[in-house]
Amino acid sequence: MDLRLTGRAALVTGGASGIGRATVDALTAEGVTVTVLDRAAPPADLPPGVRWHTGDVTDEDAVAAAVRLGGPLDIAVGCAGISGPMGKAAADITREEFSRTVEVNLTGQFLLAKHASAAMPDGGSIVFVASDSAFVAAPGMVAYCASKGGVLMLAKALATDLEPQGVRVNCVAPSIVDTPMSRTDLGLAETGFTGLPFPVHQPEDIAAAVCFLASDLARGVNGTAHVMDFGALARSSFPA
Numbered sequence: 001m002d003l004r005l006t007g008r009a010a011l012v013t014g015g016a017s018g019i020g021r022a023t024v025d026a027l028t029a030e031g032v033t034v035t036v037l038d039r040a041a042p043p044a045d046l047p048p049g050v051r052w053h054t055g056d057v058t059d060e061d062a063v064a065a066a067v068r069l070g071g072p073l074d075i076a077v078g079c080a081g082i083s084g085p086m087g088k089a090a091a092d093i094t095r096e097e098f099s100r101t102v103e104v105n106l107t108g109q110f111l112l113a114k115h116a117s118a119a120m121p122d123g124g125s126i127v128f129v130a131s132d133s134a135f136v137a138a139p140g141m142v143a144y145c146a147s148k149g150g151v152l153m154l155a156k157a158l159a160t161d162l163e164p165q166g167v168r169v170n171c172v173a174p175s176i177v178d179t180p181m182s183r184t185d186l187g188l189a190e191t192g193f194t195g196l197p198f199p200v201h202q203p204e205d206i207a208a209a210v211c212f213l214a215s216d217l218a219r220g221v222n223g224t225a226h227v228m229d230f231g232a233l234a235r236s237s238f239p240a
């Protein structure tokens with residue numbers, strides 16, 4: 001399928017690792033000129049032509065600088081995110097831990113959309129990497145779930161506001177993806193996911209969905225979430 005993305009310009013946050021890195025590779029392979037904002041330095045094996053701004057998504061000046069570096073833009077993808085305090089009961093989560101999780105995962109997406117949309121004179125597409133944690137909770141993930149639920153509603157509100165400007169805003173909402181983040185959270189840094197009794201996405205699976213939502217083939221898709229959870233949300237609690 002030809003996504004007709006050749007010649008477009010994209011800004012990707014969190015492009016140094018995991019889903020963000022796969023998105024950088026996928027967009028570049030589609031002929032998109034990619035700029036990355038990440039707090040990490042650029043990896044040595046980055047595809048040629050990728051521009052890089054090292055900075056934090058919670059720093060509005062850094063977001064604005066990355067947009068200036070990559071703009072004018074057609075596409076913005078918010079992949080930067082953190083797990084926050086995992087496995088902690090609410091009573092043990094500090095205010096600072098909660099706030100920082102929301103700052104990176106939600107405020108960072110807002111700042112990206114604010115500055116990127118202003119640099120989309122011909123309209124465009126913004127894709128946030130949310131999570132199935134925007135829909136369902138697991139124990140010990142209070143701050144993360146709250147932040148990702150916020151991302152989903154942020155996408156709906158922005159889609160409504162930016163529709164007259166021709167800018168679409170959507171989310172992808174995956175369940176577990178094999179990345180450094182999930183391996184660390186689950187204590188699988190050494191072993192990986194092989195042999196575990198639940199399905200796991202590869203980062204490339206999520207990047208492919210991002211590319212579709214970024215393209216004009218998804219022109220009718222706005223203000224919604226592309227859930228990738230192997231059907232879990234569809235299942236009844238009835239034990240049949």
Ligand SMILES: NC(=O)c1ccc[n+]([C@@H]2O[C@H](COP(=O)([O-])OP(=O)(O)OC[C@H]3O[C@@H](n4cnc5c(N)ncnc54)[C@H](O)[C@@H]3O)[C@@H](O)[C@H]2O)c1
Nearest residue numbers: 014016017018019039056057080081131176177179181182
């Ligand atoms: N891995 C999963 O199972 C999974 C599932 C659903 C959603 N997600 C979401 O996907 C996104 C990417 O996660 P991943 O698994 O690829 O993680 P990852 O840790 O492999 O990559 C995250 C990237 O974001 C960057 N980053 C983190 N905080 C930043 C900040 N404040 N400013 C700038 N850059 C920052 C990191 O340097 C890193 O390059 C996150 O938003 C995460 O919540 C992950």
